[in-house]
Amino acid sequence: MGDRHSAKAAKLNVYIQGQGFPILALHGHPGSGRSLSVFTNHLSQRYQTFAPDLRGYGKSRFQGNFDMEDHIYDLEALLDRLGIEKCLVLGWSLGGILAMELALRLPQRVTGLILVATAARPRGNHPPITWQDNLYTGVAGILNYIKPGWRWNIETFGKRSLFRYLIQQHTPTAYSYLAKDAVPAYLQTSPAATRALYTAIRAGYNRLTDLEQIECPSLVLAGAQDRHITVDASLETARHLKNCQWESYANTAHLFPWEIPQQVLRDIDYWLEANSSEIL
Template structure:
């Protein structure tokens, strides 16, 4: 039996096809607020804290397949016969897997900084990278978006591989969402991901089965999941729109939220979604029931 995941809800009662928002690693439901705000008034959204993340903590080790069991059970509890999936990074991989598992229920996919065969070209890191990241994160938590901290420590930290636009607004996202998510990512979740990475992952050979609209959003400077990986996925999907943003990196929705939101809304409006679909969502902040 799957874990009853803690969820955040936006747009309860909107009579439109609902969207399940899936965060990355490390992450939680709060990290997906930028997407929920982008589609406010268009689609209801539910974002779970995945198993081992945020407020969906566990004590026992688990494998990555447990996420799919949890999510399928969540869809059943919500009563969603049809939905859209939007996944960021690891969440995009889970969205792909869920679409392959439940082809009749998933009507569209949005993959953000993700790929069916993710590849990385992250440079090696050292002690000073870690130290600068710790200092930058602490100061940014105390004084979000402080320019002196950004220029003194942020640009010398590991943030330089996650973002390209070191603006106060981006650092406020890091303080409000990224740092709490990092601190509430469990050892069990980290171990499950490490084990999966050691085994390798490649679902490119299955993409021809996904006959549904797909939007891929990718960053030109992403070294965690490269733009080449995302483009390779896009070429293999029968119905795919791909947008690559210049001068941004893996956390680009927090670098250019207006542009990402505009492109997401435009793509959603262009699709012929089913009208009057079922939409049952729990109350704000609670677990689905």
Template sequence: MDLYCDIQGQGTPILCLHGHPGSARTMAVFCERLAGPYQTLAPDLRGYGASQVRQPFHLEESLEDLVALLDRQGIEQCWVLGWSLGGILALELALRYPDRILGLILIATAARPVGNHPRPSRLEVVNTGLASLINLVIPGHPWVIRHLGQNSLYRYLLRRHTPVAYRRLAQEGFGAFVHTSRHAHQALNQAMAQGYNRLPDLGQIRVPCLVLCGDQDCHITAQASLETAHHLPQAESRCYANTAHLLPWEIPHELLNDIEAWLSCHTSNLAPPPG
């Protein structure tokens, strides 16, 4: 599939893969900083955003789409940055196409995803809808955050309910949710229902990896992320206090500083990209 892709910057390419629900726009927090010294490629995955489909599909087909995208851009090797589902796809790319991958940056993800999300209450569901709609009109307003957001399902996605995070929710998160297709929901549910577990295979990944997680993440727990780091032969990890699944929107500067420092360390000996 010819994926929609937002491409910015020059230099060594970084393929930026969004989560579920998600879109290329939700990766702006990374592309805004990394584009320049690097070339960022943020696609809408199959069934998401502008890459819509009419037929059901399997997640494995997304891997073929991504390799085709790299081929069209003439990219032989790249870094892959994946958030949540995007991190799972990043691991799969490294396992199936090892010669194409320079290294992995894995955020709020795991090779054996485990969650501990509590059962939502009816009030939380209602407050989520109200918070989302009002936040579209007045993004990041303190009243919305205090009276609705902190008493909604956002309490499980965020631990730091900042205006910056809620502006990201309004500008990028809401649209990504609306434009995530039912086929994308089905593909993810099918994959998870099969008991996804790639821990036994991670020893095959011989590229440097950076694993970042939030200590209060209940969608994919920090323990699951750190377990993944432990099984990767060349991994560094960091767990950030008082953050959850949307930690790139909670602590963008701290997170990006760590990513840039890690990339700088591991790209210093790379040859310039072709062309």
């Protein structure tokens, strides 16, 4: 990595678990390294997981504005700092976009991609947000933070809140993850991080035609009712990747790993086993 990029890179806070082949786990927006516990707690039983807080998220505080490309400099610097020569990259939502960017920038170092609720040309179909949506989401979020998975709150406020677009299966498990991993991450996401993301989206981010350069095996997972990044956008990405397996989960949305964790982790395990000779 050149001096210019080294000088620009922010030193990221990172959560490390387990031993074995490295898996770099990248969170979405809003999010933090902790938001990936559904993956890292499981995968770290056989691999070593690295889940950084991206610049402007979690404990990776950063002064001033930055753009999306800066995340890539930070992640390359992190791999160098930790002495990681090769790794698999798992990315959820924004993290999946960064995972593809890393694979394009560092083809010798990224041995595989697990892309969750993401797309190289992201498109959403989220309905307009009303003041009632925001009100119910605030109440549901606060009550759920105090008493995770409380059925009365789920029925009374959760299903009327914006959570109805993030999840389809309003289970105590999903709400427990929302309380433990989503709310703290949301509160720690900086305005600069939000600006960087929306600037890139407004500019019409589209990497589809570059995906043919990615040679490593990839697994693309999507929720069939995802309103934030549609299942069609994820499928389009999967079709542009050469060595790709695709899975879509019925009756789930953008946060589907929190809705059906066992099924998602089982599918990841099968894929890792089937592709171990190329990835590990």
